[in-house]
Amino acid sequence: AQKITQTQPGMFVQEKEAVTLDCTYDTSDQSYGLFWYKQPSSGEMIFLIYQGSYDEQNATEGRYSLNFQKARKSANLVISASQLGDSAMYFCAASSGTYKYIFGTGTRLKVLA
Amino acid sequence: GAVVSQHPSRVICKSGTSVKIECRSLDFQATTMFWYRQFPKQSLMLMATSNEGSKATYEQGVEKDKFLINHASLTLSTLTVTSAHPEDSSFYICSANRGYIQNTEAFFGQGTRLTVV
Numbered sequence: 001a002q003k004i005t006q007t008q009p010g011m012f013v014q015e016k017e018a019v020t021l022d023c024t025y026d027t028s029d030q031s032y033g034l035f036w037y038k039q040p041s042s043g044e045m046i047f048l049i050y051q052g053s054y055d056e057q058n059a060t061e062g063r064y065s066l067n068f069q070k071a072r073k074s075a076n077l078v079i080s081a082s083q084l085g086d087s088a089m090y091f092c093a094a095s096s097g098t099y100k101y102i103f104g105t106g107t108r109l110k111v112l113a
Numbered sequence: 114g115a116v117v118s119q120h121p122s123r124v125i126c127k128s129g130t131s132v133k134i135e136c137r138s139l140d141f142q143a144t145t146m147f148w149y150r151q152f153p154k155q156s157l158m159l160m161a162t163s164n165e166g167s168k169a170t171y172e173q174g175v176e177k178d179k180f181l182i183n184h185a186s187l188t189l190s191t192l193t194v195t196s197a198h199p200e201d202s203s204f205y206i207c208s209a210n211r212g213y214i215q216n217t218e219a220f221f222g223q224g225t226r227l228t229v230v
Contacts, residue, residue: 105156
């Protein structure tokens with residue numbers, strides 16, 4: 001069974017600075033996908049970034065990058081140049097072999113002006 | 114990009130009544146959709162997998178008779194909360210994936226905030 005662990009219930013970051021949100025995963029599958037989603041207070045889930053288990057390079061999407069360390073089973077999200085609009089809940093998720101997602105408990109990020 | 118639409122976004126119902134929530138994929142066909150439940154300040158928990166043309170697959174601990182799922186077409190799945198009680202109050206959100214490539218991003222609906230009074 002898969003398990004996603006996000007150890008930071010809450011994080012603060014100063015506007016324009018970078019922040020790293022931690023995520024570790026536990027799976028015995030060889031092929032899997034790792035995802036990060038942002039959930040603002042409205043509740044919608046906004047896809048941010050994806051990393052495949054066979055991808056050798058870290059994924060990047062604009063200000064988002066995923067620090068993928070396969071041996072450590074970690075998939076940390078790095079947000080560069082934080083903006084006030086980045087304040088939200090962030091969920092790490094994984095899927096393997098199916099479209100079902102297993103989510104972590106989330107990290108609430110607050111960007112300070 | 115792909116869009117998944119969920120309706121209604123908010124609903125308040127009386128205890129004992131049933132509520133139907135719709136999840137539509139607007140620009141792609143989805144043979145499989147997923148229903149999640151999220152309690153305040155908690156993570157999303159998968160409730161069931163909605164399969165077009167066949168019975169839904171429920172996760173352990175989810176009452177299939179309380180949470181009826183119907184996936185009658187390739188673009189629509191519905192979740193009906195039957196005989197709702199206050200403890201069913203929660204945020205319900207659906208998702209769907211485009212295509213047949215696994216480990217791809219899911220597109221989520223906007224979610225439905227259900228309040229049972």
